[in-house]
Amino acid sequence: MPTFMEPFRIKSVEPIPFLTRAEREESLRASGYNLFRIDADRITVDLLTDSGTGAMSAAQWSALLNGDESYAGARSFRRFERVVTELTGYPEVIPVHQGRAAERILFSCLLGPNWVSVSNTHFDTTRANVEAIGARAVDLPGLDSEFGGDLDVAALRQLLEDGAAVGCVVLTITNNASGGQPVSIANARAVRELCDLHGVPLFLDAARFAENAYLIVERDPAYHGVSPREVARELFAIADGCCASLKKDGIANIGGMIALHDKELAAKCRDKLIISEGYSTYGGLAGRDLDALAQGLLEVTDLDYLRYRAESARWFADELAKAGLPVLRPTGCHAVYVDAAELLPHLSLQELPANALACALYAEGGVRTSDLGTLCFGRVDPNGGPDEPAPRELLRFALPRRVYTRNHLEYVAEAAAAVAARAESIPGMRIVEQPAMLRHFTSRLEPLSSAGVG
Known part of the structure; x- marks a missing residue:
């Protein structure tokens, strides 16, 4: 079959919020430009993680x-x-x-x-x-x-x-x-x-x-x-x-x-x-x-279900690539990964391009993704020097199980295309407050430009 579809029917739904751009930009400022700190009722499509976010049968x-x-x-x-x-x-x-x-x-x-x-x-x-x-x-x-x-x-x-x-x-x-x-x-x-x-x-x-x-x-x-x-x-x-x-x-x-x-x-x-x-x-x-x-x-080991997971990830990766994002290949099943450093070459790794891209995507469309770059995996210099960057500066678009349809992900790809079109104007980020461990969960950041990320 040329078209894959979900191997299940949807029997229960919940509304999702649509904020104005001004409201999303205010959410970013209030959260310290950390998407973990934004309340879920201010997220339109939540691709932060596939952990605990699936729909039960x-x-x-x-x-x-x-x-x-x-x-x-x-x-x-x-x-x-x-x-x-x-x-x-x-x-x-x-x-x-x-x-x-x-x-x-x-x-x-x-x-x-x-x-x-x-x-x-x-x-x-x-x-x-x-x-x-x-x-x-x-x-x-x-x-x-x-x-x-x-x-x-x-x-x-x-x-x-x-x-x-x-x-x-x-x-x-x-x-x-x-x-x-x-x-x-x-x-x-x-x-x-x-x-x-x-x-x-x-x-x-x-x-x-x-x-x-x-x-x-x-x-x-x-x-x-x-x-x-x-x-x-x-x-x-x-x-x-x-x-x-x-x-x-x-x-x-x-x-x-x-x-x-x-x-x-x-x-x-x-x-x-x-x-x-x-x-x-x-x-x-x-x-x-x-x-x-x-x-x-x-x-979870049902063949049709797993084939749907893999095909969905491949299709979504193609859509993000068409939108102008450098996607990692081959795709897996649970997420699509984008190389933020390649998209934002004007930012050094210490300027946290994955976080900068995540904030820009949220400002554009209320889409929440996960920074798996230097903010998450970088090593902090105990002597106060610059961070040792992560091996790769990735932004993860996680796919909650049995939650979002193709239309939801097409909306994400459209928001990504708008962000990619102005990639060179996206400012870097700096950390203004961070804990000793697992800093990506609770740290506060700010843009390196007074113009913000909007």
Whole structure:
């Protein structure tokens, strides 16, 4: 079929706000030019993240009514446990309220001061949780164009042979910081082999495991015709366990998990979970959340749904490219990434082109996107010197699951075209207030030009 369409019908809607340009510019000023700080009722199309922003299915809403809110041993947990174990093969299943809780608990059991966590790329909260322990997060992204999420095996071998105190290796599937690109089965097996040789445990950050599995089916001839669920099981079987935000491929609004083979490690994780998250069979979640997550994990590996995700991202990337934005290719499933530095060559990386572009796009059309450039991934000089810029200055257009139609995204592309047409006039940004960690969430900025970004 030449035209793809959503493999679902829409049964519930909510209105979206349309502000005037003057109102949007005032929102930018009031928020300190940080789109995280703008209230949702002042956003027209919200592509900030695909985390917790998806639309649940009729079956998931139905599952909410079956939620068992018993404090311990609820049947909702037992259903969630069965679904996760069937999918992953891991017998030790620990629910948590979201992915960063899973990271904090798991890393605190694996790492200590001066230890090293290695990843294809640690995302923002993953890195923060490693560094909060006093450990060091080392990113070793690969170079494969088809599997741009891979980890650099040669670099990992060198690091291990040099005697680095590596406490764990984490493969993020898909690799969010590298354009949402997948990790290949071959790369995961090569990393596993090195980990076994040096006695290092291997874990998956499995937030987007189903999308990674689908992209393997698309791009690896050896897996053509294999179901995404079977590919996902093969990926999980390579690792010792996983942590995951289930606000992505759980297609729910809250929730996460740790799933493991090792009973002793699982016991340590449960001890830490009880201190801050709740009892080990609810982990900070309501029973109804666990039921919705269990249903979402069954639905997310549906081939038609995943094909729709991938085709939507490709089509939207084409529309943004037609609008004049330099789009990263190939696209993944959960987002389209734009190279803000290429679009705004008049700005230095220290002038935060991704943030500048995000603010201009919001001023133009009320569209909220996410800066994955130097504001997010740059390294702050503790001596007060200039920031070390991020490897790439990306702006992410995340695609919430089952939320926006083609018309919504065409509106975004039209706003992007208007911004691209005046790209050379967009001013850079400077930070006027920032926290010590995860500064992109709460920092305040201002334009380097008194004219602002409008």
